[in-house]
Amino acid sequence: MQNSNYYCVIMAGGVGARLWPLSNNSTPKQFIDVLGDGQTLIQKTFQRFARICPKENIYIVTNKTYETLTREQLPELTDNQIILEPFRRDTAPCIAYANYKIKAINPNAVVVVAPSDHYIEKEDVFVDVIQKGLEITSQSSCLLTIGIQPTSPNTGYGYIQYDEDEPLAGNPSVYAVKTFTEKPELEMAKSFIDSGEFLWNAGIFMWSIETINKAFETFLPDINDLFKQGEGLYNTPKEREFIDHIYQVCRKISIDYGIMEKADNAMVYAANFGWSDLGTWSALYDLQKKDDKLNAVVGNHVKLYDASKCVVNMPRNKVVIIQGLDDYIVAENNNVLIICKKSEEQQVRQYVTDVQVDFGREFV
């Protein structure tokens, strides 16, 4: 029997720019069957959380551009479970909005907030960790994050430094947080790993509605005030108009920067469930099947000659000949082709910007 106070907010408004052109503005990666196993990432995410919370307690927050995609891919959702943002304002406003909607329904809610587009290898471990985390946050007023034991000095992730001397009574994997850090340079990332005190920030948060509301009041009072004005309107026909109005004036800020880095009640649950943010082509490559030359190929008509360690992602029926490439990304989607060294994959975001500036929004 699932706990009816347990809620889940799945954030699905991002565009996955570093996986462009596979992921793009019109179909971001959460809506794609990235791993080719028959389900999109958001469908898998929903099913994972359906093992933890009642299905009717799972909310998707996304940009209104993606309303149709969301409805198509998750037809079991009611209208009220699809929270539509009129503009992108990063994670703090997104979470504040979901909080007020859930609070109006159940002020005793305990909520897990998670991205819609990550990979979880060991689902049973994941479910266990989240259930324990929700139990913890229903009993203590902490802001609990998930920290992943790092396996490489990845510069694409944020890091969480934790205080080994301060594990939570009752759960030896939960620690007080010392610092949150943004994506580091490589040397910094290496020293993080060497110190043994840092975990990858998986962007998964757990808290009670009461605790997170207090944090907003303290650290982001302007945003809290905006959303508070809507009390009485959430989950009613007037919600949309109100939201369209306040999003215009709401500033853009992440929950990490706006609250987590400043709060003194941040805790981290150190976990290992085989996690990847699937944020870059290498991250995808790492999870794919390889041929004997270590190429990971998606596409039915791809032929490789003297090629190794490439990640190739082409439309199913396109004929592709690749000769003489080692450690490259070759990907096409929506009439956009990219050929790029894997080692330069952090530049992909810049290429997206360049293409948008030079050729127009329709290509990104």
Next chain:
Amino acid sequence: MQNSNYYCVIMAGGVGARLWPLSNNSTPKQFIDVLGDGQTLIQKTFQRFARICPKENIYIVTNKTYETLTREQLPELTDNQIILEPFRRDTAPCIAYANYKIKAINPNAVVVVAPSDHYIEKEDVFVDVIQKGLEITSQSSCLLTIGIQPTSPNTGYGYIQYDEDEPLAGNPSVYAVKTFTEKPELEMAKSFIDSGEFLWNAGIFMWSIETINKAFETFLPDINDLFKQGEGLYNTPKEREFIDHIYQVCRKISIDYGIMEKADNAMVYAANFGWSDLGTWSALYDLQKKDDKLNAVVGNHVKLYDASKCVVNMPRNKVVIIQGLDDYIVAENNNVLIICKKSEEQQVRQYVTDVQVDFGREFV
């Protein structure tokens, strides 16, 4: 006033496999504006020869698959000027067929036979050489070819060894031929160049109908007999049925191997008019405009980062990002993409075969 005995046969049945996928079975390179100057190669070839022969004396021989393309691109041709082959049988049957058609109209014809898909830089020089060649072949019973002064040990061309001590009286650029050689290995090609006795075989021939007919009788009597049976049918409604019938039994053989290499009356006109067979991606690259990193790019939405000496040929509106390639071919046409080192371009023909075997004829 053009000489009404001068005729031209333009051979347009090839597929340009080494320029695949730009050139392919459905639209071979002669029907493409390969150099992006607004005219297809066959249109340019036709116009060049229209400066030499009366337009009504210019014949196109092509596969019947390309009848529509030929009519569309050369609307001034009458039906009888488009000679359609039911099967590919290489150049000797193609030439025998054209000979008999022209002989039935004008037994005093002097003919220039030329490919439809080559590049000529200096058209005035070319016109002058062909006019002089036709004059020579109308007066003497020789089989005259054009030999191009080589500028590199290109292994994609056939070579003609000529006898410097035997220039033709009256034209110091025309010599007796010692040998014709097929495409050589690189070391052989280098020694050809060093010797100073070899020219590139441009595949352009001139002869009187009488002289070439005698050569067919002598060296390819089986083929001559087949086509001779049709005398009385050429240029009549019965021609097509007859041709469809004999092509089924006619063997495949080139004019070079079948006649030129064996004849003792072969002559070569050494010429320099800026010639390329446009046979490979490098040949095309050599003629294209380059950017400051020596990339030759066709496509309106191509962005290059750390790329040099590449030949890029993409559909006009496709967005393409290329990072970190040096000296590569990147080309797409008809839903086929190739990425290949320029140094491996002679393999392209093999890739075409592999794709046809593995994925089907529709992709080549």
